[in-house]
Amino acid sequence: xxxxxxxxxxxxxxxxxxxxxxxxxxxxxxxxxxxxxxxxxxxxxxxxxxxxxxxxxxxxxxxxxxxxxxxxxxxxxxxxxxxxxxxxxxxxxxxxxxxxxxxxxxxxxxxxxxxxxxxxxxxxxxxxxxxxxxxxxxxxxxxxxxxxxxxxxxxxxxxxxxxxxxxxxxxxxxxxxxxxxxxxxxxxxxxxxxxxxxxxxxxxxxxxxxxxxxxxx
Amino acid sequence: xxxxxxxxxxxxxxxxxxxxxxxxxxxxxxxxxxxxxxxxxxxxxxxxxxxxxxxxxxxxxxxxxxxxxxxxxxxxxxxxxxxxxxxxxxxxxxxxxxxxxxxxxxxxxxxxxxxxxxxxxxxxxxxxxxxxxxxxxxxxxxxxxxxxxxxxxxxxxxxxxxxxxxxxxxxxxxxxxxxxxxxxxxxxxxxxxxxxxxxxxxxxxxxxxxxxxxxxxxxxxxxxxxxxxxxxxxxxxxxxxxxxxxxxxxxxxxxxxxxxxxxxxxxxxxxxxxxxxxxxxxxxxxxxxxxxxxxxxxxxxxxxxxxxxxxxxxxxxxxxxxxxxxxxxxxxxxxxxxxxxxxxxxxxxxxxxxxxx
Numbered sequence: 001x002x003x004x005x006x007x008x009x010x011x012x013x014x015x016x017x018x019x020x021x022x023x024x025x026x027x028x029x030x031x032x033x034x035x036x037x038x039x040x041x042x043x044x045x046x047x048x049x050x051x052x053x054x055x056x057x058x059x060x061x062x063x064x065x066x067x068x069x070x071x072x073x074x075x076x077x078x079x080x081x082x083x084x085x086x087x088x089x090x091x092x093x094x095x096x097x098x099x100x101x102x103x104x105x106x107x108x109x110x111x112x113x114x115x116x117x118x119x120x121x122x123x124x125x126x127x128x129x130x131x132x133x134x135x136x137x138x139x140x141x142x143x144x145x146x147x148x149x150x151x152x153x154x155x156x157x158x159x160x161x162x163x164x165x166x167x168x169x170x171x172x173x174x175x176x177x178x179x180x181x182x183x184x185x186x187x188x189x190x191x192x193x194x195x196x197x198x199x200x201x202x203x204x205x206x207x208x209x210x211x212x213x214x215x216x217x
Numbered sequence: 218x219x220x221x222x223x224x225x226x227x228x229x230x231x232x233x234x235x236x237x238x239x240x241x242x243x244x245x246x247x248x249x250x251x252x253x254x255x256x257x258x259x260x261x262x263x264x265x266x267x268x269x270x271x272x273x274x275x276x277x278x279x280x281x282x283x284x285x286x287x288x289x290x291x292x293x294x295x296x297x298x299x300x301x302x303x304x305x306x307x308x309x310x311x312x313x314x315x316x317x318x319x320x321x322x323x324x325x326x327x328x329x330x331x332x333x334x335x336x337x338x339x340x341x342x343x344x345x346x347x348x349x350x351x352x353x354x355x356x357x358x359x360x361x362x363x364x365x366x367x368x369x370x371x372x373x374x375x376x377x378x379x380x381x382x383x384x385x386x387x388x389x390x391x392x393x394x395x396x397x398x399x400x401x402x403x404x405x406x407x408x409x410x411x412x413x414x415x416x417x418x419x420x421x422x423x424x425x426x427x428x429x430x431x432x433x434x435x436x437x438x439x440x441x442x443x444x445x446x447x448x449x450x451x452x453x454x455x456x457x458x459x460x461x462x463x464x465x466x467x468x469x470x471x472x473x474x475x476x477x478x479x480x481x482x483x484x485x486x487x488x489x490x491x492x493x494x495x496x497x498x499x500x501x502x503x504x505x506x507x508x509x510x511x512x513x514x515x516x517x518x519x520x521x522x523x524x525x526x527x528x529x530x531x532x533x534x535x536x537x538x539x540x541x542x543x544x545x546x547x548x549x550x551x552x553x554x555x556x557x558x559x560x561x562x563x564x565x566x567x568x569x570x571x572x573x574x
Contacts (some may be wrong), residue, residue: 004488005523009534013542014359016533020546028554034562092531095481100539107549110460160493170448171488174530 004171015182016213022189027197038098043214049205050211058203070128075123082120086156089113100150110163117160124153148192227266240266246417247424251443253432261428266347271427272327272335275309276365277387277435278340278351278358281396283310284376287413288420304423310353321354328368336426337369339397342378342385346393348475362400371432372397375419380440381409388522398439407432408439410491412515416445417496438518440490447510448455450486452494473509483527484511491516 001009044050050188061073085094091107098104120136131137158180187193210216228239232278239290241262245384272502277285289312306312307327308320315323327335342357342370344350351358366372374397377383383395398406409419422441425433433441450456458464458478465479468572487510491502514520525534533539 002519005519005534008525008532009536011307011537012533013539017542017546020543021550024550025557029557029561030554032558032562033557034565091464092480092529095529096531096533099528106466106569107462109462133302165451170450174488 002171003175004178007175011179011182015185017172019185019188022186023194023197026189026194027201030198030201035062038212040213042212044211047211050191051207054207054210055200055203058152074161075126075130079120079123079127082116082123082158083152085118086113086159089116106134111161113162115155115161121153121157121160124149144191147187150188151191155180155184223264226270228270229270230266246555251421251425251441252441253425257428261424262429265424268427268555270305272307272331272554273304273310273338273387274307274324274327274335274365275338275340275367276362277310277340278339278343278362279381279392280376280378281384282311282340284340284379284411284413285309287411288416293468307331326363328365329466332368333369334370336423337365337372339372339376339379340375341392342382342392342396343400344385344392345395345400346391350392357558359400362397366401366404369404371407371426372401372408373419373422374410374439376414376519377410377412377515377520380410381438383520384410386519405432406439407435407441409442409444410438410516411493412513412520413515415444415492415496415498418492436490440516442497444492445490445516447490447492447495448487449489449491449494450484452504453486454494455506468509479506479511480481481511481512483525483529485514485517485520485530486512487530489514491519 019056035067061069066073085108088097088105089108090110090113094105094107131145131149155177158173160168162170162177165173167173168176184193188196241258244261244265245258245464248261251257275285299467301414305327308324309340312322313320313323339362343362345359348357348359354362356364374380377379378385378394379397382390382394382396385392386396407422409422411418418441420442422433425441425443436442436445438445438467450459453459455476455478458476459480463472463477464481465473465477466481467473468482473479484506486506493512494506497504497507513526523534525532528534
């Protein structure tokens with residue numbers, strides 16, 4: 001079995017199984033935790049609306065903190081949007097998702113994907129430089145932060161190398177690219193990348209609580 | 218054979234009525250196909266006429282004769298035919314008139330007369346599970362290839378079956394088929410894969426050997442880099458559509474009619490190294506992608522067993538029922554998560570009881 005067949009076959013298959021087990025394990029484990037009973041009288045009944053509102057409003061930068069958080073927020077937005085374009089806009093990626101879910105949508109031209117990929121890598125490098133150069137951020141960072149950065153950046157870099165045929169033969173680069181995605185899938189439920197799901201759960205929970213209490217968000 | 222050996226290629230060409238101009242055109246085309254510098258065409262033109270026709274022994278094993286069909290069914294007169302005519306094809310059980318003992322005697326005589334110098338072409342995989350498979354003239358394929366390869370200057374494995382096992386090696390491989398390079402380990406082996414290979418690729422490889430006395434530069438799979446140095450995708454005339462994100466979704470939709478990229482329909486051009494997109498077939502007329510069908514990747518090892526002939530390259534290669542496996546994984550994840558939450562609740566209760574006491 002060659003490397004590409006291994007990557008497209010057993011590696012992808014097992015990493016998806018681990019991903020499915022891990023994501024649902026973590027999510028079910030958190031959602032079924034006992035919550036403190038709230039005996040207060042609810043001020044509002046629109047808790048779902050409050051949850052959705054907070055998910056949206058917390059994504060908008062706050063004017064009060066803009067001066068100090070602008071760089072981090074902009075870079076964060078750049079690489080997150082870049083990742084979305086690359087993951088969901090590139091036709092081979094859409095075909096991969098289609099093979100799993102049956103879902104299909106139109107793709108974007110490759111030139112736009114390559115540009116987004118390059119900008120994403122640049123933003124991810126900027127994020128890392130900021131993390132290691134800022135004393136406070138550096139102190140707050142642990143293995144999880146750096147490894148999560150690595151497994152996020154690796155698929156984008158290897159994907160760009162594959163399309164540019166740089167460093168090795170295409171099939172080898174493609175296999176490495178797929179293996180880097182396998183690593184991402186395996187790590188996602190167990191590290192900080194779990195925020196891809198939890199960000200909605202945690203913000204929604206907070207939003208629902210705030211709405212119940214009648215707090216302004 | 219002895220009679221053949223008296224003549225040089227130049228004399229043979231003259232006897233066939235082939236003009237100097239046609240021969241020079243052939244040399245230029247071959248040098249160009251092999252990505253050699255212009256001086257190589259001159260070297261070919263000056264070297265080849267003076268050379269004696271090399272003895273070639275063509276052995277067929279587990280194959281469909283498609284490779285030989287490819288080589289011989291070229292339109293006449295072609296450069297490929299021209300090159301084939303200047304070889305002394307001393308044994309080929311499909312083409313030769315002789316049969317039985319006479320045919321075997323021809324092979325043995327050619328081997329004896331050209332010991333250490335003849336070129337052996339192998340077509341087909343070699344069954345290794347049972348000596349009874351693929352027996353000819355009382356000899357098993359394994360014994361036959363070993364015996365003939367012993368006196369060869371080099372062995373050319375023509376077609377994917379000979380080069381990588383091809384269809385015979387595909388699961389469940391009942392004959393224990395194997396490739397030439399696994400059997401012949403003490404001679405230079407050159408692989409010319411394809412199902413079938415392009416005639417010009419076969420003759421180009423032979424022309425290189427004849428002119429320079431050595432095999433052309435090979436890749437890691439022992440294929441001539443001149444022909445197998447680029448992927449079909451990189452040389453495909455439909456590549457601009459791939460870059461624009463324009464794909465045919467079925468074989469008869471608007472995209473297919475417009476000649477858009479066949480990636481979504483399972484084209485393996487991006488991972489297939491061959492000259493189909495440049496040299497093409499039938500005198501440069503067309504190749505599979507041009508006729509509307511994606512590349513199967515037939516010049517790559519194990520192309521048949523991957524089971525993805527019509528799956529896009531980026532789709533996973535699943536073994537078993539993917540939906541069932543992912544469903545089981547999801548149920549297992551929920552069960553583990555539920556058990557973890559219950560354990561956490563139990564700990565909370567125990568802690569609360571302790572505090573109440």
